[in-house]
Amino acid sequence: MMEVITSNYAAAYAAKLSRVEVIAAYPITPQTSISEKLAELVDSGEMDAKYIKVESEHSAMAALIGASHVGARTFTATSSQGLALMHENLIWAAGVNRPIVMPVAARALSGPWTIWSDHSDVISERDAGWMQFFCENNQETLDMIIMAYKIAEDREIMTPAMVIEDGFILSHTVEAVDMPLQEEVDDFLPPFDPEFKIDFKSEPRRYAGVLAPDWWQEHRYRRMLDMERGKEKIVEVERDFKRRFGRSYGGLVEFYRCDDADVALVIAGAPTGTAKDVVDEMRDRGKKVGLVKLRSFRPFPGEELVKLNDMVSMVGVFDKSYTMGQGGAFFQEIRNALYSPDGVPIKNYIGGLGGRDVTKKNIERIFEDLLALNKEGKVDRIIDWVALKGGPGRWE
Numbered sequence: 442m443m444e445v446i447t448s449n450y451a452a453a454y455a456a457k458l459s460r461v462e463v464i465a466a467y468p469i470t471p472q473t474s475i476s477e478k479l480a481e482l483v484d485s486g487e488m489d490a491k492y493i494k495v496e497s498e499h500s501a502m503a504a505l506i507g508a509s510h511v512g513a514r515t516f517t518a519t520s521s522q523g524l525a526l527m528h529e530n531l532i533w534a535a536g537v538n539r540p541i542v543m544p545v546a547a548r549a550l551s552g553p554w555t556i557w558s559d560h561s562d563v564i565s566e567r568d569a570g571w572m573q574f575f576c577e578n579n580q581e582t583l584d585m586i587i588m589a590y591k592i593a594e595d596r597e598i599m600t601p602a603m604v605i606e607d608g609f610i611l612s613h614t615v616e617a618v619d620m621p622l623q624e625e626v627d628d629f630l631p632p633f634d635p636e637f638k639i640d641f642k643s644e645p646r647r648y649a650g651v652l653a654p655d656w657w658q659e660h661r662y663r664r665m666l667d668m669e670r671g672k673e674k675i676v677e678v679e680r681d682f683k684r685r686f687g688r689s690y691g692g693l694v695e696f697y698r699c700d701d702a703d704v705a706l707v708i709a710g711a712p713t714g715t716a717k718d719v720v721d722e723m724r725d726r727g728k729k730v731g732l733v734k735l736r737s738f739r740p741f742p743g744e745e746l747v748k749l750n751d752m753v754s755m756v757g758v759f760d761k762s763y764t765m766g767q768g769g770a771f772f773q774e775i776r777n778a779l780y781s782p783d784g785v786p787i788k789n790y791i792g793g794l795g796g797r798d799v800t801k802k803n804i805e806r807i808f809e810d811l812l813a814l815n816k817e818g819k820v821d822r823i824i825d826w827v828a829l830k831g832g833p834g835r836w837e
Contacts, residue, residue, distance in 0.1 A: 442620045448579040448611035451618050452518060452544040452604070453478035455586035457488045458626040459542075461516040462633075463508040465493045465501035469523040470556045471608040472546040476518060498523035502530035502541075509539040510648055512638040514590065517541070520608060521548035521562045528566065534601050535570025536664065537649040540593035540633075541601040542586060547710070547761075548608040549795045557796025558608035560710065560761040564770045570664060572602040572671055573739040575709040579616040581690055582606045584682065587621075591630050591678050598671050599635070600664075607711035607761075609796070621686055629685055671740045693742035695734035696752075698724060702731030704755040704811040706790075707746070707775055709735040712759065712799040719804040730808045735771060743778035750785050755815040757807055759827075761793040768824050788820045792827030803827050 446454070452475045456464070464483070466476040482488035491508075495501045498519050505515040519527060524545055534541055549559045563573060574589060576582045582604060589602040606612055639646065652660055676692045683689040698720055699705050708716050713734045720732050731753065733746070749756055756779065760769020767773060772789035779785060790807050793799040807827065814820055 442622075443617050444620050445615050445617050446579065447474065447613055447615055448576070448582045448606045449474040449546065449613065450478055451579045451583040452586055452606065453482065454620060455583045456516045457482055458621065458623060459587055459590050459630055460514065460627070460632070461488075461490050462513040463491045463493065463505065463515045465495050465504040465515070465517045467495050467498050467501050467517075467519070467523065469498070469520050471548060471558075471612045472518045472520045472523075472544070474612070475544060475546075479516075498526045499530060502527045502534060505541050506530065506534050506537070506539050509541055510639045512633060512635055514594075514633040515539075515541045516543070518544045518546070520546045521550055521556075524562045524566060525550060528569070531566055531569040531571060531601075533649075538599035538667070539601055540590070540599050542589045542593060542604065543601070544582065544586060544604045544606060546608040546612040547605050555795050556608075558610055559794045559796070560605075561763075561794075563603060563605050564762040564764070566603070567739060567770060570600070570668070571739060572600055572668070572737070573605060574602065574737055575605045575735060576611065577690075577711065577713040577734065579611060579614070580618050580688070582611065583618055583620070584686070584688055584690070587626060587630060588678050588682055590633075592671060592674050594633050594635070595674055596636050598667055598674055600667050600671060605710065610711040619688075625685065629682065668740045672737075672742065675737060675740075690736060691734060692745075693737040693740075694745040695736060697732040697734060699731030699733065699752050701729060702753050703729040704757065704808065704815050705731040705733050705749060705753045706757040706759060706804070706807060706811065707733040707735055707771065708759040709738065709771065710761065712761070712793060712804070715799060715801055716804045719801050719808065723805065723808060728808065728812065730812070738771070741774055741778075743774075746775055746778045750779055750781065750783075754785060755811050756785050756787045757790055757811045758787065759790045759792065759807065761799075763791050763794070772824075786814070786818070786820050788814065788822075789824045790827050791824060797828060799827075
């Protein structure tokens with residue numbers, strides 16, 4: 442059944458279809474309508490779940506950690522400062538293997554105050570131990586939340602997941618979304634059945650007690666293995682999803698028209714659709730450009746991305762955040778993945794910060810820059826800021 446809905450409503454309906462049992466809700470722009478829609482669904486009886494109104498995002502995550510420990514499938518949503526307030530409990534949830542799924546309507550971190558979109562909030566949590574999936578459109582938001590539960594709750598993974606939708610650009614924009622039938626999702630996604638859960642009556646246990654230095658490093662190593670196993674599981678689950686529902690998003694990474702490309706641009710989130718249109722138009726004019734859609738940032742698909750060394754002769758990376766270091770986070774990690782003595786030259790483009798539009802003109806200029814640099818065989822500078830007022834002339 443087709444519905445014309447926002448990405449926020451797609452996230453709410455995905456939680457319903459996934460038969461979420463405990464929701465912890467606290468409002469923050471631009472995710473609030475996810476929590477509001479879920480409140481409607483629970484209140485009307487369309488959704489059988491416990492809806493907890495908490496006093497902060499920190500409390501929301503704490504409540505879900507506890508609910509997950511007793512074997513409930515859990516859900517919350519947040520953005521920006523709310524995600525930052527969760528920080529302590531994000532790390533705790535990952536450290537104690539709680540497979541919570543949380544859509545994040547990505548929004549710039551303040552101050553000064555802003556409610557508009559970039560990826561600085563989710564990138565600030567890249568080391569929290571959560572899987573991070575970036576969505577291109579509203580359909581992918583719905584589908585990815587359903588898939589995220591099957592990935593996260595696998596007993597070999599047991600790792601929480603953020604499903605990231607660009608704030609306002611997706612969260613408040615309506616698109617046609619194919620809503621699968623409940624019985625189809627039930628057949629795809631079994632009930633949450635953890636190996637260990639709190640049972641005060643028949644099998645009392647203690648969870649997440651103090652871990653001494655003689656075992657802490659081994660614990661972190663095991664969490665790393667859980668995350669790495671997620672790569673194979675993501676591909677497996679998406680393959681199963683495609684077989685059942687007819688939709689696929691490329692696994693960890695989607696290579697779009699890269700087979701015979703001279704240059705390629707790596708991008709994530711909502712700007713991906715714009716960039717695909719630009720690739721098609723430039724291809725029609727004989728420009729050999731390609732696109733790489735980064736779907737999974739955690740686990741990081743280094744083995745997939747390293748293929749670019751043999752596919753193209755120049756790579757650009759577009760970041761909707763800046764780390765106050767050597768470029769954006771995507772760029773830093775992709776450059777590390779591609780590095781070799783004969784590795785392909787790589788350049789970082791920073792843009793779309795604080796809700797700045799990422800236009801077709803912006804993307805085309807990036808590709809033209811990459812093509813020009815490719816003729817020279819080297820990059821002119823490591824980082825360029827796109828559409829910066831008062832910045833380098835070609836980006837104005």
